[in-house]
Amino acid sequence: MSRIDVFVAPRPNPALIRIMTVVNRVVMLHGIPGFRDLLPFNRLAGLRGVANVRHIDFPDDDRQRLKACCGAGKATFITPNHPEFFTDWMIDKEIVSQVSPLAASWATHGVVNGLGRIMQKFWLANNLIAQIPGNSGAAKEHSIAWALKGHGVLLHPEGGVGWHANVVGPLLPGAVEMGFEALKRGRATDQDSRVWIAPVVWKLAFTKNVEPALAQECAYVEKSLKIERRAADTLPERVHHIYATLLSRDEIACGMVPDERASYAARQTQLLLELSRRLGEGISVDPSANEFAELLRRSRRWLRENTGDAERQKQVRTLADTIQRLQRVGPWASANSRITQEEIAEHLKRIRNDYCKGTLRDTINRFVPQPAGPRCAHIRVPEPLGLHAFPGSIDDALAELHSRLQAAVTTTVAELEAAGGFIFYPNPFYHR
Structure with a gap:
């Protein structure tokens, strides 16, 4: 096996973690x-702030609620929503620095193991746990043991980023499964053992009108994709036109005739069914007996088992x-009659991630997407879920966590x- 697929346990360095927090x-x-805010310095991401999150709105009540379920005698799995790539770890790190500085965080194996030995040591010293696709047993074992020591473990139950901050996607069961296993092991020695699943949400909002920057990014996407x-067209209509054009290309590739009179959602559904x-x-x-998620899961298994x-x-x-x-453009896209600048920005980032490829600029954007302007991160902590007092199953706990x-x-x-924190436009994806 290559190094990227081999789990190596983190070796957290408290001094380095404190430095990296700053x-x-x-x-x-x-x-x-x-x-x-000063030209030309504000064009340099490191001076401007790479993720450009100027303000952190983290009320003390929410901070204390999260802090109260972390620490000695408690096994805690912190489960944030996952609305944006790169910014996710930066905000998550800020959160854990305030409630559990030695918390471990799950990250893709491509980051932890895939950037060379020196960077692997750096990430392991920062207490990152490498998620190895199809081989996560060692990572789960380490996470359970670390949580039982009283340090938190942070992982995103949504899995990958969908770029839809207002909607929480389907959850993966890993955090809840590890929580129940930690409870089982903890109660083997202490019947009063406590295990928490601690949900956290954050919502990013622009602090000013960023339409010119969004229009500039939209123009780049149009040029890159030859649209x-x-x-x-207004800015939202330009984004809708990009997606409609890309959908037409997929329909034609599938041998279907695009019906431009139908809504995007209706056309998308027909194409997905075919x-x-x-x-x-x-x-x-038989796809009629399986939902898309199950069909995709079965296809991944088929690909592993039929390599000939x-x-x-x-x-x-x-x-x-x-x-x-x-599927990454879900029903939420057409659910509301209005769309915000933040949602337009998400559409553009999703398009760039999924379709704009082949240049260094696109590769950098995929790993370090740049926002259209300064933002505030509004962080909230719902009531933690105590598995030690939860009577239901893993599926029940997962449904409660999602709720x-x-x-x-x-x-x-x-x-x-x-x-008045948002700027709204009519939503061209909307249909009754």
Whole structure:
């Protein structure tokens, strides 16, 4: 096995973690006052703040609620929502620095193990746990043991980033499964053992009107994907036109005739059904009896078990990848009649991640996406879920965790809207 697929236990260095907390706060989040708004210095991400998060709104009640379930005698799994890549770890690190500085954090194996030995040592010293796809047993064992020592373990139950901050996606069971196992092991020696699943949500909001910067990014996407701009379109209509054009290209590649009179959601649904039918035929599964998520799971298993037929492997992988990519624009996109600048920014980042590839600029953007302007991170902590007092199953606990995360996101968004924190436009994706 290559080094990238081999789990190595973190070796946290408290001094380095303290130093990186300050670096993260200044260089990655806030930027340097006096330079971050001054040309030409504000064009340098390290002076402006790479993630350009100028303000952290983390009420003391929420901070204390999270802090109270961390520490000696408590095994705690911290589960934030996952609305944005790169900024995720920066904000998560700021959160744990205030409640449990030696908390371990899960990260993709490509980051922890894939950047060379020196960077691997650096990430392990920062207490990052490498997630090895298909081989996460060692990471889970280490996480349970670390949590039982009284240090938190942070991981994103949504898995990958979907770029939809107002909606919490389906959750993976890993944190809850580890929590119940930690409870079992803890109670073997102490019947009063406490295990917490601690949900955290954060919502990013621009601190000023950033339409010119969003329009500039939209123009880059149009040029990169060779999509002609329609002169009369508003900014949201330009984004919708990009997605509609990309959908037409997928329909044509599938042998379907695009119906531009139909809504985006209706066309997307018909294409997904046809692709799932073909994928089901390719792996000998009836797609009518499986949801998309289950069909994709079955296709990944098929790809692992049937490596002999290269051509069929390519067909199955292409179909599965296309379905997964199309699904990233979910029903939430057309649910509301209005759309915010933050949601437009998310659409553009999702398009760039999924479609704009092949240049150094696109590669850098995929790993370190740059925001359109300065932002505030509004952090909230719903009531932690005590597995030691929870009577239900893993599925029940997962459903409760999702409910608490979504309720906190919805409440936070409503509070910001009531305070006039968003700029709205008519939503071209909307349909009744």
